[in-house]
Amino acid sequence: MKKANWIFTLLLLSSLISGFSNPLTKAGKPVRNVILMIGDGMGTSEIYAGLTLNHGHLNLERMKNIGFSKTHSTSYVTDSGAGGTALATGHKTYNGAIGVDAAGNPVKTILEWAEEKGRATGLVVTCAVTHATPATFISHQASRNDYEIIAADFLKTDIDVFIGGGLNHFQKRKDGVDLTTKLRDKGYAIAHNLDEIKALKHGPVAGLLDTLHEPRWLDGRGDRLTESVHEAIRLLSMDKDGFFLMVEGSQIDWGGHANDINYIATEMVDFDKAIGEVLDFAEKNGETLVIVTADHETGGLSLNGGNLETGEIQAGFTLKDHTGVMVPVFSFGPYSEKFTGIQENTAIFYKMLDAFGFNTKK
Numbered sequence: 001m002k003k004a005n006w007i008f009t010l011l012l013l014s015s016l017i018s019g020f021s022n023p024l025t026k027a028g029k030p031v032r033n034v035i036l037m038i039g040d041g042m043g044t045s046e047i048y049a050g051l052t053l054n055h056g057h058l059n060l061e062r063m064k065n066i067g068f069s070k071t072h073s074t075s076y077v078t079d080s081g082a083g084g085t086a087l088a089t090g091h092k093t094y095n096g097a098i099g100v101d102a103a104g105n106p107v108k109t110i111l112e113w114a115e116e117k118g119r120a121t122g123l124v125v126t127c128a129v130t131h132a133t134p135a136t137f138i139s140h141q142a143s144r145n146d147y148e149i150i151a152a153d154f155l156k157t158d159i160d161v162f163i164g165g166g167l168n169h170f171q172k173r174k175d176g177v178d179l180t181t182k183l184r185d186k187g188y189a190i191a192h193n194l195d196e197i198k199a200l201k202h203g204p205v206a207g208l209l210d211t212l213h214e215p216r217w218l219d220g221r222g223d224r225l226t227e228s229v230h231e232a233i234r235l236l237s238m239d240k241d242g243f244f245l246m247v248e249g250s251q252i253d254w255g256g257h258a259n260d261i262n263y264i265a266t267e268m269v270d271f272d273k274a275i276g277e278v279l280d281f282a283e284k285n286g287e288t289l290v291i292v293t294a295d296h297e298t299g300g301l302s303l304n305g306g307n308l309e310t311g312e313i314q315a316g317f318t319l320k321d322h323t324g325v326m327v328p329v330f331s332f333g334p335y336s337e338k339f340t341g342i343q344e345n346t347a348i349f350y351k352m353l354d355a356f357g358f359n360t361k362k
Contacts, residue, residue: 029334029357030355030356030357031242031287031288031289031333031334031335031355031356031357032241032242032285032287032288033236033237033242033243033244033245033285033287033288033289034110034114034243034244034245034288034289034291034352034355034356035233035244035245035246035247035278035282035288035289035290035291036087036110036244036245036246036247036291036293036348036352037246037247037248037249037271037274037275037278037290037291037292037293038084038087038133038246038247038248038249038292038293038294038295039248039249039252039268039271039292039293039294040080040127040133040248040249040250040251040252040253040294040295040296040298041252041253041254041255041256041257041264041294041295041296041297041298041299041322042249042252042253042268042271042294042297042327043294043297043298043301043323043325043327043328044327044328045297045301045302045303046252046256046264046268046297046298046301047060047268047328048303049261049264049265049268049301049303049313049315050264050265050268050269050271050272052265052303052306052307052308052311052312052313053265053266053268053269053311053313054269054272054311055308055309055311056308058269058272058275059272059273059275059276059279060272060275060292060330062276062279062332063279063290063292063330063331063332063336064332065330065331065332065336065337065339065340066328066329066330066331066340067328067329067331067339067340067341067342067343068326068327068328068329068341068342068343069293069294069326069327069328069329069342069343069344069345069347069348070326070342070343070344070345071083071086071294071295071296071297071324071325071326071327071345072092072324073086073092073093073094073095074092074093074094074095074102075094075095076324077296077321077322077323077324078095078295078296078322078324079095079096079132079144079296079322080131080132080133080144080253080295080296081093081095081096081097081098081132081135081136081144082094082095082096082097083133083295083296083345084098084132084133084134084135084136084137084295085097085098085099085100085107085136086295086344086345086346086348086349087136087293087295087345087346087348087349088109088110088111088136088137088246088349089101089107089108089109089110089136089349090107090346090347090349090350091107091346092344092346096142096143096144096145097141097142097143097144098132098135098136098139098140098141098142098143098144098146098150099135099136099137099138099139099140099141100140100141100142104142106140107140109136109137109138110137110244110349110352110353111123111137111138111157111159111244111246112157113353113356113358113360114243114244114356115157115158115159117241117356117358118241119239119241119242119243119244119356120160120161120203120235120236120238120239120241120242120243120244121157121158121159121160121161121236121243121244121245122159122160122161122162122163122232122235122236122243122244122245122246123137123138123159123161123162123163123164123245123246123247123248124161124162124163124164124225124228124229124232124245124246124247124248125163125164125165125247125248125250126164126165126213126214126221126224126225126248126249126250126251126267126270127164127165127166127213127214127248127250127251128147128164128165128166128169128210128212128213129151129154129162129163129164129165129166129208130147130148130150130151130166130169131144131147131164131166131213131250132144133248133250133295134162134164134246134248135150135153137246138150138153138154138157138159138162139153139154140153141153147166147169148169148173148174148175150169151166151169151170151173151179152179154179154183154206155179155182155183155186158204159204160203160204160205160235160236160239160243161203161204161205161207161231161232161235161236161245162205162206162207163197163205163207163209163228163231163232164207164208164209164210164213164214164228164250165208165209165210165211165212165213165214166208166210166211166212166213167180167192167208167209167210167211167212168211168212170183170206170208172211180206180208183206186204187204188204188205188206189203189204189205189206190206190208191205191206191207191208191209192207192208192209193209194207194209194224194227194228194231197228197231198231200235202235202238203235203236203238205235207228207231209224209228213250213251214251216251216254216263216266216267217251217266217267217269217270218262218263218266221270223270223273225247225249225270225271225273225274226270226273226274226276226277229245229247229274229277229278230277232245232247233245233277233278233281242287244352244356247274247278249267249268249270249271249274251263251267252264252267252268252271252298253298254267255267255298255299256297256298256299256301256317256320257298257299257320257321258320259299259317259320261301261313261315264299264301264315265313275292278290279332282332282333286333286334287333287334288333288334289331289332289333289334289335289336289352289355290331290332290333290336291329291330291331291336291339291348291352292329292330292331293327293328293329293330293345293348294327294328295327295345296322296323296324296327297322297323297325297327298321298322298323299317299318299319299320299321299323300317300318300319300323301315301316301317302315302316302317302318303315304316326342329343329348334355335351335354335355338351338354338355339351
């Protein structure tokens with residue numbers, strides 16, 4: 001009896017010492033990299049449409065930690081400005097806002113936190129880099145429609161890599177200023193195609209691949225998103241302190257607005273290829289947290305029939321705008337268990353800060 005008590009006491013003391021010696025025991029050590037992937041307009045129906053087109057499987061199935069996000073802004077149904085701002089800053093705001101709270105005050109983004117803490121940072125999208133979702137990570141404006149002002153805000157940060165469309169907002173401006181010249185003066189390489197990006201040995205890089213948004217996958221975009229993600233990770237990984245990267249499958253949403261199931265499903269499969277690229281990196285790296293979610297669902301998509309062998313999808317829609325339903329949150333890697341369950345979209349920001357181990361109290 002005495003021996004049993006002695007053993008129990010040793011085990012208890014060992015457990016207590018272990019717990020006190022590492023305050024991050026439950027969550028693990030801070031992660032080196034965070035990659036946030038946003039499927040704009042991507043609800044569960046959009047995911048299953050992509051899975052059907054892809055004959056029953058997606059890379060998303062590799063992610064075992066799954067939760068849901070409540071997407072409302074200060075309105076019941078969000079737009080991409082408010083939805084992106086919630087993910088980027090942890091603040092609910094009004095529809096159309098970019099990086100400001102409901103009172104219009106600028107709020108620091110996860111990308112800006114990462115820059116301040118010495119991480120490399122990047123954005124990769126299939127729309128213009130000045131569009132609502134990417135803009136919420138880099139800019140602070142009252143309106144998502146101020147594209148030329150948002151473009152100028154890229155010069156106010158030290159973002160290392162940004163790849164997408166939107167060249168016109170940097171060059172063909174009402175004020176006549178060529179911001180690409182100013183970016184070059186700041187040290188950026190300006191690339192207009194992937195071959196130019198692949199030839200670069202280091203950043204910073206402004207990959208402005210199209211005058212406005214990139215073409216649809218259906219119109220020949222090919223694997224540009226996956227290749228852009230690969231190059232962004234290659235360049236950002238050169239920073240020994242780690243990085244933050246946001247990747248958006250932008251045009252899933254546009255297919256929803258058009259009530260076009262082929263547009264939705266092909267963009268979903270394309271986004272999933274990029275997810276596979278990221279997961280391959282994260283599996284090898286071991287120090288990377290990956291989160292895949294959406295800002296909202298678009299179109300009220302329902303799947304009324306289909307065939308997993310042929311990829312046929314029979315779809316219905318309730319409207320040509322956003323809906324208020326919850327969207328999924330997939331996570332992979334260190335700290336990923338913290339993203340399960342039902343959560344506010346704003347919570348994702350704070351969980352990313354925690355995963356990085358950033359001390360935000362000043």
